[in-house]
Amino acid sequence: MSKKRTHLRWWLAFIFFLIGLIAYMDRSNISVVATPMMHDFHMNKVEFGFLNSLYSLGYAIAQIPSGLLSERYGSRFIVAFAMFWWSVFTIFTAVARSYGVLGAVRFLFGIGEGPMYPGNAVFNTYWFRKQEKGRASSALLAGSYFGPVIAPIITIAIYNAWGWHAVFYVFGLIGFIVTVIWFLLGRNKPEEHPKISKEELELILEERTVEKEKKKVAPWGKLLANPRFWIFGLQYFVTLYIVTLFLVWLPTYFQEARHMSLANSGFAASLPWLAIFITVMTGGAISDKMVKNGKSKMAARGGLAIGGLIIFAVSMYLASHSTTAAMNILWLTISLGALGFPVVTSWASALDLGNEYSGSVSGWMNFWGNLGAFLSPLVCGWLSQTIGWEWTLLFSIIPILISIFMWLGIKPDKPLIRN
Known part of the structure; x- marks a missing residue:
């Protein structure tokens, strides 16, 4: 009888997949229509990059408060409020008529998306068992990274039919719909859900790592005094710096460096996101399988992350030296694909390191990650104008090599706070 249980937690994880899908489509469609937007607002690449940096700045500022609020009030309301907020400002992107207003809108849009990942981390802490954390983290991440796969196709179709303004109206409306779905079906904890089976509830409660009596506020003094806490954030700074390079500049790179059309650059830019x-999907499952088989979390999380970083460094070098567009696309696809391993293991490690304080730990990690995302459009835009795209790609290898050594100091087997 114990095998006849519902899989409600995985259906809710699928809703987070949809949330991540919408969020990253909302985030990436501005890059797909960059050329007509830059023309209408008379922007150069540095100014356009600054818009994306303002988004990341708002996103970063929201991370730590979002983690604290998610721990205190739960993920249901926080995530729903975040989706509603960023959907409003997705629409406002089309309404803006000056560069200054557009910058303010993108900043507030970033604040709106900020609670998504800390809220998901708190949700996963309560809804999933210790050997399911990698797969649970994969759901939102997979949706996030599948967004840029299909965003170019949908965005270009909408743009060709009605212009770039319509892109933001359509995506904002979709966001409102998903907000309602989540709020109606989601709950903070499995104990609160009216549709969960007794068997599934018992299974979750037996093997989740969170303490039954959750403390109200994370012990930030102890966290900040722990060097691993800082290293954990800094390695994600590097990861999102590189991911944002792909998110913001890849379509433009293909148009300028490889002389592709808007449609062809959109298709080419979608392939690395598919990778x-x-x-992300397989990495979470592999990492969980290793933990279940008795491997240390350093091997299951850190080993997988380091392997992905090494593959990135090699393939990015080859991408920058490719003589044909086809080989360039292939190596860039492998490069971004390899980063899926440190991304998903970072979020799984946030749950391992934080336990009941996973909202705070993940918020801290994503705060640093989005500081990297803030700098990336500015630095990469300036580098591409100053030294060219080939050297911009090569420059990205340096921080990745540093990140490899940082992973050796994270030690995800040991929680940051011991009760």
Whole structure:
């Protein structure tokens, strides 16, 4: 009888997949229509990059408060509020008529998306068992990275039919719909859900790592005094710096460096995101399988992350030296795909390191990650204008090599706070 249980937690994880899908489509469609937007607002690449940096700045500022609020009030309301907020500002992107207003809108849009990942981390902490954390983290991440796979196709179709303004109206409306779905079906904890079976509830409660009596506020003094806490954030700074390079500049790179049309550049730019979608999905499952088989979390999380970083460094070098567009696309696809492993293992490690404080730990990690995302459009836009795209790609290898050594100091087997 114990095998006849519902899989409600995985259906709710699928809703988070949809949330991530919508969020990253909302985030990436501005890059797909960059050329007509830059023309209408008379922007150069540095100014366009600054818009994306303002988004990341808002996103980063929201991370730590979002983690604290998610721990205190739960993920249901926080995530729903975040989706509603960013959908409003997705629509406002089309309404803006000056560069200054557009910058303010993108900043507030970033604040709106900020609670998504800390809220998901708190949700996963309560809804999933210790050997399911990698797969649970994969759901939102996979949706996020599948968004840029299909965003170019949908965005270009909408743009060709009605212009770039319509892109933001359509995506904002979709966001409102998903907000309602989540709020109606989601709950903070499995104990609160009226549709969960007794068997599934018992299974979750037996093997989740969170303490039954959750403390109200994370012990930030102890966290900040722990060097691993800082290293954990800094390695994600590097990861999202590189991911944002792909998110913001890849379509433009293909148009300028490889002389592709808007449609062809959109298709080519979607392939690396398909690769990272696959590695995020498989990486979480592989990492969980290793933990279940008795491997240390350093091997299951850190080993997988380091392997992905090494593959990135090699393939990015080859991409920058490719003589044909086809080989360039292939190596860039492998490069971003390899980053899926450190991405998904970072979020699984946030649950391992934080336990009941996973909202705070993940918020801290994503705060640093989005500081990297803030700098990436500015630095890469400036580098591409100053030294060219080939050297911009090569420059990205340096921080990745540093990140490899940082992973050796994270030690995800040991929680940051011991009760």
